[in-house]
Structures are given as structure tokens and as C-alpha cells.
Amino acid sequence: MSERIERDEVNRIITALCERFGVDESVFEDCALYLGSKGKVYLHHLPAPEIVGAAIVGMHIATVAKTVKPTTNFFQTFGRHLRKNVVHVSSDVAREMIIGQEVLALPQDCEEVTTGYVAIACDGRPFMCAFLKDGEIRNMLSKGRRRVVELI
Amino acid sequence: MSKSISKSLGDKSEFPKIPDEFLERYAPLVDDVDEFVGSLRTPLAKAFRVNPLRAEVEATIEKLERHGAKLKRCEWYPDAFVCEGIDPNSTMENFLGLIYVQELTSMLPPLVAREELTSAGLVLDACAAPGSKTTQIAALMRNEGALVANEPNFGRTRSLKHNLARCGVLNTTITNFDLLQFPKDVEFDVVFVDAPCSSDGTVRKSPNILRTWRKERSLKYMNLQKQLIRKGFELLRPGGALVYSTCSLSPIENEVVVDFLLRNFDANIEWTPVPHFQLTPALTEFEGVTFRPEVMRAARIWPHHNDTNGFFVTKIRKGL
Ligand SMILES: C[S@@+](CC[C@H](N)C(=O)[O-])C[C@H]1O[C@@H](n2cnc3c(N)ncnc32)[C@H](O)[C@@H]1O
Numbered sequence: 001m002s003e004r005i006e007r008d009e010v011n012r013i014i015t016a017l018c019e020r021f022g023v024d025e026s027v028f029e030d031c032a033l034y035l036g037s038k039g040k041v042y043l044h045h046l047p048a049p050e051i052v053g054a055a056i057v058g059m060h061i062a063t064v065a066k067t068v069k070p071t072t073n074f075f076q077t078f079g080r081h082l083r084k085n086v087v088h089v090s091s092d093v094a095r096e097m098i099i100g101q102e103v104l105a106l107p108q109d110c111e112e113v114t115t116g117y118v119a120i121a122c123d124g125r126p127f128m129c130a131f132l133k134d135g136e137i138r139n140m141l142s143k144g145r146r147r148v149v150e151l152i
Numbered sequence: 153m154s155k156s157i158s159k160s161l162g163d164k165s166e167f168p169k170i171p172d173e174f175l176e177r178y179a180p181l182v183d184d185v186d187e188f189v190g191s192l193r194t195p196l197a198k199a200f201r202v203n204p205l206r207a208e209v210e211a212t213i214e215k216l217e218r219h220g221a222k223l224k225r226c227e228w229y230p231d232a233f234v235c236e237g238i239d240p241n242s243t244m245e246n247f248l249g250l251i252y253v254q255e256l257t258s259m260l261p262p263l264v265a266r267e268e269l270t271s272a273g274l275v276l277d278a279c280a281a282p283g284s285k286t287t288q289i290a291a292l293m294r295n296e297g298a299l300v301a302n303e304p305n306f307g308r309t310r311s312l313k314h315n316l317a318r319c320g321v322l323n324t325t326i327t328n329f330d331l332l333q334f335p336k337d338v339e340f341d342v343v344f345v346d347a348p349c350s351s352d353g354t355v356r357k358s359p360n361i362l363r364t365w366r367k368e369r370s371l372k373y374m375n376l377q378k379q380l381i382r383k384g385f386e387l388l389r390p391g392g393a394l395v396y397s398t399c400s401l402s403p404i405e406n407e408v409v410v411d412f413l414l415r416n417f418d419a420n421i422e423w424t425p426v427p428h429f430q431l432t433p434a435l436t437e438f439e440g441v442t443f444r445p446e447v448m449r450a451a452r453i454w455p456h457h458n459d460t461n462g463f464f465v466t467k468i469r470k471g472l
Contacts, residue, residue: 031322045322049274049298052335055309056326059317073317076206076248098247127248144314151219152244 002034002042002057009033013041016068017061020116022083032058039064067116072128072141075119079126084112086119086126087137091152094122097130097139100146104130104137122152167193168362174352177367178401181435182454191456196356200240200251201231201259205291205320207250216251219243228429232259249318254284255357257453257463261397262288264424264467265342268393272341275299278331278384279346281308283315289344290321299324300340302331331383339389347377349398349405353462356455370404377409385417388470394419397465401452403438406464410434410450411443418471423449430457434466 005013010033018025032048033041034057044058051057061074075082087110089097097104097120106113115133117140119126129140170189182188202209209231213223219238226232234256245251262269262285269275269292277286280301290299301316301324303309309328316324327334331345350369355361377398384394396413398405413419425431431451436443450466 043322044325045295047298049300049325049338051300051325051327052337053327053329054300054325055328056313058324059320059322060313076318077320077322094244122244125248127244144310147247148242149244149247150242151238 002036002054004048005033005035005041013062013064013068017070017074020068021070021081021085021119022112023078023081027078027081034058035064036060041068070117070119070129072145075126075129079119079121082119082126085114085116085132086121087113087130087132088121088124091122094120094127094152095149097128098141098146098149100139100141100143102139104139106132106135106137167359170362171365173367174362174365181401181403182456183432184456187456188454191459192355192359194356196255196461198235198240198253199226199256200233200235200246200253201229201288202233203249203252203287203291203319204231205295206248207245212245212250216240216243216245226256226428228426229256229259229263232256247318249315249320252284252287252315252319254288255354256458256460257353257399258284259288260426260429260453260463260465261285261344261346261395262292263426264465265344265393265395266292268342269293273297274338274340276340276343276384276387277301277346278334278343278380278387279303279348280312280326281305282311283319285344285346286312286324287315287319287321290316290319290323293323295321295323297323300327301325302327302329302334304328304330331380334383334387336386338387339392340387341389341392343384343388343392343394345380345384345394345396347373347380347396347398347405347409349373349377349400350402351399353399353401353453353455353464356461367402370400370402373400374404374408377405378412381409381413382416385413385419385468385470390470390472392470393422394468394470395465396468397463399461399463401462401464403435406452407435407438407443407447407450408441410466410468411447413468414444414446420469420471421446421449422467422469424451424465424467432457434464
């Protein structure tokens with residue numbers, strides 16, 4: 001069951017995501033956020049319906065604990081608005097990461113990338129979430145989403 | 153049985169024998185038995201639609217063609233393509249939800265309510281998983297308004313959730329009700345009942361259906377389908393539209409179910425032409441039972457007419 005998140009908390013989550021990835025906050029003007037189990041944050045366009053017994057309202061875009069952790073959904077959906085903390089990789093690297101390669105060295109030519117969550121992009125399009133620490137990128141693609149994508 | 157039918161039944165060893173009962177049931181209903189049987193034995197090419205919530209058609213097609221895809225655009229739905237040469241499931245475009253691999257006939261229910269969906273405030277996809285139609289409905293709603301995707305089976309809900317996210321859907325709430333228990337405190341502008349069915353229209357995709365085909369199976373589904381269509385109809389606002397569909401060829405799961413609704417409720421069927429796609433008016437009688445004449449405004453899709461699976465779809469309007 002999800003519960004609608006209060007305005008202040010919505011602002012905190014949106015600001016955290018927007019600051020980290022250089023997204024303009026106006027992108028989220030017409031959205032409501034909901035809190036599901038285990039800190040999962042869901043986003044629904046307004047108007048959000050009041051459906052008795054709703055299990056999930058909208059898309060899982062982040063998980064909140066100590067930090068705000070973006071999801072792969074977030075990057076695939078709002079990827080074109082991202083201005084920083086995006087790591088661009090080749091098709092071959094993208095293929096390996098989607099299959100499940102756990103660690104990747106940060107490519108040399110990355111600009112505006114700092115420790116924390118990053119989007120991995122191929123062909124200019126962010127396709128998954130990862131975590132950058134000590135020059136290493138850790139795969140955050142959920143196991144259920146890993147697969148063989150032959151044609152990239 | 154004509155010579156050409158028996159020949160077509162015998163010459164492809166991997167294809168199961170078409171049960172005599174199956175032919176006895178369907179041969180009298182089709183316009184050309186040889187073509188019907190021939191099409192059942194012809195595997196179906198993969199198809200997909202470009203997802204306008206994520207992608208632009210021309211750029212996506214160009215990329216897929218660079219992967220080696222041979223694509224044929226559907227005249228009746230410019231977002232839809234038949235794909236040969238590659239498996240569209242294993243492309244980055246599919247991983248990212250730029251395309252959604254879906255059988256062509258499965259794209260019909262949202263299309264026949266296209267007009268209603270462009271202005272609908274609240275829509276229910278009553279039997280939603282894995283979300284082929286939900287994602288298409290959301291796209292036709294341009295991610296606006298509110299869509300409820302209901303699916304009681306938790307395992308199947310996982311793929312529904314995944315497909316909604318993959319396709320960038322942001323206007324959808326998932327519920328897990330047995331539709332018969334769905335709360336009655338809201339009224340929907342459009343309700344889709346894509347009912348569980350015997351699936352015998354999908355022989356071209358899953359020929360093994362023929363190995364266990366029994367005509368009695370339709371009766372089991374019919375009872376549930378009648379309850380689902382009735383509940384879906386009750387959840388509509390006056391003047392709202394219900395789209396009922398199955399991938400079964402059986403009149404027991406189609407015309408009989410729709411006739412039941414028309415006899416018991418203030419409901420009107422609308423014929424829903426799809427330009428460049430051949431729909432056949434539904435039957436007006438079957439095995440000695442005569443249906444309400446309006447039932448023929450529902451549409452049957454025979455596999456040999458458009459080179460697709462078999463299907464049934466109808467749009468029913470609730471009285472004001
Ligand atoms: C034909 S499938 C739906 C396919 C889906 N509309 C799509 O296009 O991807 C029928 C669905 O109805 C669900 N179902 C079965 N009994 C149901 C009930 N009592 N209420 C609601 N849904 C039900 C099944 O679990 C199944 O997922």
C-alpha cells in the first residue's frame with residue numbers, strides 16, 4: 001500500500017535528485033509522490049486518483065533511507081533532463097553492464113562526475129543506475145532486470 | 153473434410169494435428185476453410201509497436217534497421233510494425249521501452265477506444281498483466297488522466313509493474329483485486345475487460361494449444377467471463393465505454409458473453425471499424441442459439457484475413 005508524501009518531504013526528495021543530476025525542478029511540477037514499503041518512492045502525474053486498495057501508485061523512481069537513491073526507472077524516464085553525473089559508455093560496455101558485470105573502472109574522459117549515484121548512458125541515452133566510489137563504478141541494475149541485450 | 157485440408161494437416165510433422173472437433177467447430181464459421189487452416193499452420197512473425205511515451209517512430213525504426221531488422225509498417229496502425237531478420241526482444245530499444253513487442257491483434261482493444269482515451273479522466277484495465285494493453289492505453293492517454301491497472305495474480309503483477317516502468321508510464325495505479333471484488337466507489341470513463349480465455353486464437357504462436365484443445369474448456373471460461381463483463385460494466389459511468397476482448401475464437405467465450413450483457417443491462421454495442429484492417433461482424437447465432445441482432449456489431453478477427461492471430465473485440469456503451 002502506498003501513502004501520499006507531504007509537500008516538504010516531496011521537495012526534499014526532488015531537490016536531492018535534481019541537485020545531484022542537474023535536473024530543472026520544473027520537470028516535476030505536475031507530479032505527486034507516494035511512499036511504499038521499504039522507503040520506495042513512487043511518482044504519479046497529477047491528478048493522482050484516490051483508489052481504495054491501491055497497491056502501487058505510479059513509478060518507483062527512488063528509494064529513501066539516509067540518502068535518496070535514484071532507480072533505473074528514474075534515469076530511463078527523465079534521462080534527457082540530466083546535466084551531470086552521467087557516465088557515457090560504449091555499446092560493448094553497455095551490453096556487459098546490462099548482463100550484470102558488477103564493476104567498471106571510471107572511464108578517463110568523464111566530466112562532472114563525483115562520488116555517489118550516477119547514470120550510465122549509451123548513445124546519449126541514460127539506461128541504468130550505478131554507484132561511483134574510488135574510481136570504480138558499481139552496477140546497481142536490479143537482478144530481475146539484467147538480461148542479454150544483443151543489439152545495441 | 154476437403155482434400156486440401158487433410159493435406160495441410162499432414163505435411164508439417166512438428167505441427168500438432170488439428171483436432172477434428174476443432175475443425176468441426178470452426179470450419180462452418182469461416183469464409184474459407186483452406187485458408188483458415190493454412191494460416192493456422194503458418195508461424196506468426198514478431199510484431200511490436202513504437203512507444204510514443206519514450207520514442208520517436210522514424211529514429212527508432214532507423215536504428216532497428218541498422219541492427220538488421222526487416223520491418224513492415226501496419227497501414228492500420230502506423231506505430232505498429234511486423235519484424236523479421238532480428239529478434240526485437242533482444243534489442244536495446246526493447247530494454248529501454250522504446251518499443252513494446254506485442255501481437256498485432258492485442259493492439260486492437262486500446263485502438264477501438266482511441267477517441268475515448270484521448271479525453272478520459274479515469275480508465276480501468278480490469279485484467280491487466282503483463283501490461284501490453286495497459287502500456288498502450290497509457291500512451292494513447294499521453295500519460296495524462298488516471299489509469300488503474302488491476303491484476304489479481306501477484307506473479308503476473310511483477311511483469312506488469314516492470315513493463316509499466318520500462319515504458320515510462322506515469323499515470324497508472326496498480327490494484328490486485330479479483331475484479332468481482334473491485335470497490336464500487338468510483339466510476340470509470342472507459343473499462344477494458346481483456347478476459348482470461350481458452351486462447352485458441354493464438355494457435356499460430358502456440359501450436360501446442362491444439363494438443364489439449366477441448367471444446368468444453370470454453371464453458372468453464374464463459375462463466376467467469378460473464379461475471380467479469382458484468383462487473384466491468386457496473387464500474388462504468390453512464391455513457392462510458394467498455395471494451396471486451398479475448399484471444400479465443402469460441403462463440404461461447406465471445407458472442408454468448410456479450411449477448412448476456414445486452415440482455416441484462418442498458419448496453420449498446422458500437423461497430424468499431426479499423427481502416428485497412430479486416431474485421432468480420434460477429435455471429436448472430438451459434439449451435440441453435442440466436443443472439444440479439446446487435447451482437448453482430450462486435451468484431452471477430454480470423455487469422456487468415458490480416459495474417460494475425462484470431463481475436464474478438466467489441467466496444468459497448470452504457471446507457472445514460
Ligand atoms: C488475457 S490476460 C490479460 C492480458 C493483458 N490485458 C495484456 O494485454 O497484457 C487475462 C488476465 O486476467 C487475469 N484474471 C484472471 N481472473 C481475474 C479476475 N477474477 N479478475 C481480474 N483479473 C483476472 C489473469 O491473471 C490474466 O493476467
